[in-house]
Amino acid sequence: MIRWLFALVLAVLAVPLAAQDSMPPAPYAYNQLADEKLEAEAAALMQTLRCLKCQSQSIADSDAPMAGDMRHQVRARILAGESPEAIRGWLIARYGDYVSYEPEVSSTTWPLFAIPVLVILIVAGVLLRRLGKRRDDDAGAKA
Numbered sequence: 001m002i003r004w005l006f007a008l009v010l011a012v013l014a015v016p017l018a019a020q021d022s023m024p025p026a027p028y029a030y031n032q033l034a035d036e037k038l039e040a041e042a043a044a045l046m047q048t049l050r051c052l053k054c055q056s057q058s059i060a061d062s063d064a065p066m067a068g069d070m071r072h073q074v075r076a077r078i079l080a081g082e083s084p085e086a087i088r089g090w091l092i093a094r095y096g097d098y099v100s101y102e103p104e105v106s107s108t109t110w111p112l113f114a115i116p117v118l119v120i121l122i123v124a125g126v127l128l129r130r131l132g133k134r135r136d137d138d139a140g141a142k143a
Helices: 002-022 036-047 063-079 084-095 110-142
Strands: none
Touching: 036 063, 036 084, 063 084
16 A cells, blocks of 8 residues: 555656656747847857756756756847847846856855955965064074
């Protein structure tokens, strides 16, 4: 009885997973725009946007279904006349700052920019202090 119940639960959980892969891709996910200038704008923008599922690839390079949907959104919005920066803003508002390879300084991202500078200043301070102490020790030993 427990085996049947377990099998039923697994089957119920597997249905949504199977449905995700059976959906057809969006029209512009794998098809380029007819206008070469608009496609170049879309391609340049897609290179600067991160696939949220793959995390190490741009949406232009990823084969993930989510990246295909994002490519479709970029191409459809470029075709509708939106600027690449407006599309980037919409995607950041929808998915968060992480979607962009070029994050902007904001109230949530400033630590990403400030912490490396602070670490460099601390390391420089420690090195200068140690070198200064070493010079003082050498000067005291010679006297």
